Amino acid sequence: MPFLSMKKIWKYYQLGETRIAALRGVDLDLEEGEFVAVWGPSGCGKSTLCNLMGMIDTPSSGELQFLGREGVSLTDDEKSELRNHSIGFVFQSFNLIPVLSALENVMLPLQIKGTSSTIARKKAEESLEEMDLGEHIHHRPHKLSGGQQQRVAIARALVNDPMIVIADEPTANLDSENARRIIDLMRTMNGRKNTTFVFSTHDRRLLDRVKRQIHLQDGVIVEDRMLADEAS
Amino acid sequence: MITWMKIAIRNIVKNRRRSLFTILAIAVGYAAVNVFGGFTEYIFKSLQDSFIYAQGNGHLTIFKKGFLAQGKLDPFQFMLSEAETELIRELCRKDPRVMVVTPQLMITGLISNGSVSTIFVGVGRVPSDLTFVRSRATGMIGRLKLYEGRNLVDEVPHGVGLSAGLAKKLDLHQGSEAIAMSPTIHGQINALDMQVFQVFHSPYEELDDKLLMAPLDFAQSLYDTTSADRITVLLTEDRSTLPVKEHFERIFADAGLDVELMTWKDLSIFYVKVKDMFDIIFLFIFVIVFVIVVMSVVNTVSMAIMERTQEIGTLRALGLKRRGIVKLFAIESSVLGLIGSLVGIVFTFVGWGLVKVIEPSWIPPNIPYRVPLEVHLVPGYMAVSFVFLILLSVLSAILPARKAALKGIVDALGHV
Numbered sequence: 284m285p286f287l288s289m290k291k292i293w294k295y296y297q298l299g300e301t302r303i304a305a306l307r308g309v310d311l312d313l314e315e316g317e318f319v320a321v322w323g324p325s326g327c328g329k330s331t332l333c334n335l336m337g338m339i340d341t342p343s344s345g346e347l348q349f350l351g352r353e354g355v356s357l358t359d360d361e362k363s364e365l366r367n368h369s370i371g372f373v374f375q376s377f378n379l380i381p382v383l384s385a386l387e388n389v390m391l392p393l394q395i396k397g398t399s400s401t402i403a404r405k406k407a408e409e410s411l412e413e414m415d416l417g418e419h420i421h422h423r424p425h426k427l428s429g430g431q432q433q434r435v436a437i438a439r440a441l442v443n444d445p446m447i448v449i450a451d452e453p454t455a456n457l458d459s460e461n462a463r464r465i466i467d468l469m470r471t472m473n474g475r476k477n478t479t480f481v482f483s484t485h486d487r488r489l490l491d492r493v494k495r496q497i498h499l500q501d502g503v504i505v506e507d508r509m510l511a512d513e514a515s
Numbered sequence: 516m517i518t519w520m521k522i523a524i525r526n527i528v529k530n531r532r533r534s535l536f537t538i539l540a541i542a543v544g545y546a547a548v549n550v551f552g553g554f555t556e557y558i559f560k561s562l563q564d565s566f567i568y569a570q571g572n573g574h575l576t577i578f579k580k581g582f583l584a585q586g587k588l589d590p591f592q593f594m595l596s597e598a599e600t601e602l603i604r605e606l607c608r609k610d611p612r613v614m615v616v617t618p619q620l621m622i623t624g625l626i627s628n629g630s631v632s633t634i635f636v637g638v639g640r641v642p643s644d645l646t647f648v649r650s651r652a653t654g655m656i657g658r659l660k661l662y663e664g665r666n667l668v669d670e671v672p673h674g675v676g677l678s679a680g681l682a683k684k685l686d687l688h689q690g691s692e693a694i695a696m697s698p699t700i701h702g703q704i705n706a707l708d709m710q711v712f713q714v715f716h717s718p719y720e721e722l723d724d725k726l727l728m729a730p731l732d733f734a735q736s737l738y739d740t741t742s743a744d745r746i747t748v749l750l751t752e753d754r755s756t757l758p759v760k761e762h763f764e765r766i767f768a769d770a771g772l773d774v775e776l777m778t779w780k781d782l783s784i785f786y787v788k789v790k791d792m793f794d795i796i797f798l799f800i801f802v803i804v805f806v807i808v809v810m811s812v813v814n815t816v817s818m819a820i821m822e823r824t825q826e827i828g829t830l831r832a833l834g835l836k837r838r839g840i841v842k843l844f845a846i847e848s849s850v851l852g853l854i855g856s857l858v859g860i861v862f863t864f865v866g867w868g869l870v871k872v873i874e875p876s877w878i879p880p881n882i883p884y885r886v887p888l889e890v891h892l893v894p895g896y897m898a899v900s901f902v903f904l905i906l907l908s909v910l911s912a913i914l915p916a917r918k919a920a921l922k923g924i925v926d927a928l929g930h931v
Contacts, residue, residue: 339924367834378829382525395834
C-alpha cells in the first residue's frame with residue numbers, strides 16, 4: 284500500500300520567456316521501508332522529483348498524495364506540519380545550522396514539533412549515538428568533517444521517526460569512501476527502522492546498494508527496477 | 516523558545532561587528548532622546564517653579580469674574596473687596612491641599628527719584644506670604660538668588676523692591692528713597708514715599724526697566740483701597756492643581772462668589788509657548804532617532820536574511836512555519852533592541868553624570884544672568900523609550916523577515 288503516490292506529475296520552470304519542463308508526466312508510488320535511488324544525468328529532474336516528494340515544492344499539474352492526503356490542496360502550515368512529522372531531509376551541502384552544536388541541530392525538528400527540551404535532548408543524543416557521533420555532540424558543524432556533518436544531518440532527518448527520508452545528492456560533497464559509508468549508514472537505518480529512504484545521485488557506483496532504482500532522463504522515468512535481492 | 520533565543524544570540528555574537536553598530540545606533544538614539552528629554556524636563560520644571568514659586572504666583576489665581584476680559588480697561592470695577600477676600604481665604608484654608616492664600620494688587624504709576632520720573636508697573640504682595648511661597652521652591656530655582664538687598668517685610672510697608680533696569684534708570688540703590696505716584700481708585704492723585712529695600716532681576720527682560728514690588732499695604736494705600744485684584748493660592752502638590760480648581764469653583768459658586776479661577780498654566784503663556792517649542796524639537800529628535808533605529812535594524816536583519824537564506828530554507832524544510840521564521844528574526848532583533856536600550860541607559864547615566872560633574876551654565880531666554888544647566892533623569896521617558904525601542908526593533912525586523920518567510924523553500928535552499 285503506497286503512502287506516497289504521484290500521478291501524471293508535470294513540473295515546469297520559467298526561465299525568462301522560456302518554459303522548461305523538468306518533469307513530464309511522472310507516475311510513482313512509494314511504499315514503507317523502500318530504499319530507492321533516483322539517478323540520472325544532471326538536469327534530468329532528480330532534485331525536482333525529490334522536492335515534490337518532500338513537499339517543499341508544488342507540481343504544475345498532476346496528483347500527489349501523501350498518506351492519503353492530497354498534497355496540492357494542503358495549506359503552507361499543513362505542509363510544514365507534514366514535513367516536520369513525516370519527512371526527513373538530507374541535503375547535498377549538509378545544511379546544518381552553523382551556530383548550533385551537532386546535538387542542537389538534531390534537536391531542531393523535535394523543538395519545531397514542540398517536544399520538551401529534555402525529551403528532545405535525550406532523543407537527539409540517541410540519534411547521534413546511532414550515527415556513532417557520541418563524542419561530537421557538542422561540536423559545531425565547522426569542527427566536523429564532511430562525513431560527520433552528513434551523519435549529523437541523517438541523525439536530524441531521523442530524529443522525528445519520519446515515514447520517509449529524502450536525500451538530494453547526499454554524497455555529492457563527499458569523497459568516494461565517505462559517500463559509500465553514508466549510503467551504507469542510510470541502508471542500515473532503513474533496515475533498522477523500516478523508514479523509506481529516497482536519495483538522488485548521478486554516481487552509478489552507489490546504485491548497487493539500493494533496493495530500487497529509478498532512472499530519470501529528461502524528466503521522464505525511463506526505468507524503475509526493483510533490486511531487493513541484489514542489494515541485500 | 517530557548518533554541519530560537521540561542522540562535523539569535525549566537526548569530527548576534529557571530530556578526531559582532533555589524534551587531535555592535537546596530538546596538539550603538541540604538542544606544543545613542545536612546546541616550547539622545549533621554550538626555551534631551553531630561554534637559555527639556557529641567558527647562559519645564561524650572562519655568563514652572565519660576566512662575567509658581569520664584570515669582571510667587573502660586574498654582575491657582577482667583578479673579579473677580581470679568582477681570583481678565585475687561586479688567587484692563589477698568590480694573591477698579593473688578594476688584595475683590597476685603598470681605599470677599601476674607602471669605603475666599605476662609606474657604607480655601609479649609610482644604611488641606613492648600614498651603615498659602617494671599618491677595619495681590621497690581622499697580623501702575625510714576626516713580627520719581629526727585630529729579631527724574633518714569634512709569635512703573637508694580638505688584639503689591641504680603642511679604643511674609645511671598646517669602647513662604649519662595650521658600651517652597653526646590654532644585655535650581657530654589658537655589659537662585661532672586662534679588663540683591665533685604666527682604667520686604669510686612670511691618671515696613673514703604674520698603675519696596677525695584678527691577679535692576681528701573682533702579683539703574685533712576686540711579687536708585689539699596690536704601691535710596693523715591694516717590695511713587697498714581698491715581699487712587701477714586702480718581703485723585705496720590706503720592707507715597709518709599710525706600711528701596713531690594714533690587715531684583717525681572718523675569719521678563721522687556722519689563723526690566725519698569726517693575727516694582729511692594730508690600731500689599733503700600734499698594735493699597737497708593738490706590739486708597741482695601742481691595743485686591745487677585746488672590747493667589749499655593750498648593751502642597753503641583754498635581755492637585757486641576758482637582759482643587761474644580762473643587763473651588765463649586766464651593767465658591769455655592770458661597771455666592773462671582774469669581775473665576777485660573778491655573779498657573781493658563782496664566783504662564785511663556786511656559787506654554789516654550790513647552791510647545793521644546794515638544795516639537797523633542798518630536799523632531801525622536802523622529803530622527805526613529806529613522807536611524809529603523810534603518811539600522813532593517814539593514815542588519817536584511818543582511819542577516821540574505822546571508823542565512825539557505826538556513827531559512829533548511830528550517831522551513833524541517834517544518835518550521837512561516838511565522839516561525841518571522842519569530843526567529845523578531846527575537847534576534849528584539850535582543851539587539853534590548854542590548855541597545857540597556858547600553859543606552861548606561862549612556863544616559865554617563866551624559867547625566869557628565870553634566871553633574873562639569874556643571875555647565877547658560878543664560879536662558881528672559882533671565883539676564885547665567886544659571887546652572889541641568890539634565891534631569893526622567894524614569895517615565897526612560898521606561899517608555901526602552902519599551903518603544905525594543906518594539907521598534909521587532910517591528911523593523913518583521914517586514915524583511917516576512918518577505919524571507921514567503922520565499923519558496925527550493926529557492927531559499929538553492930540560494931548561494
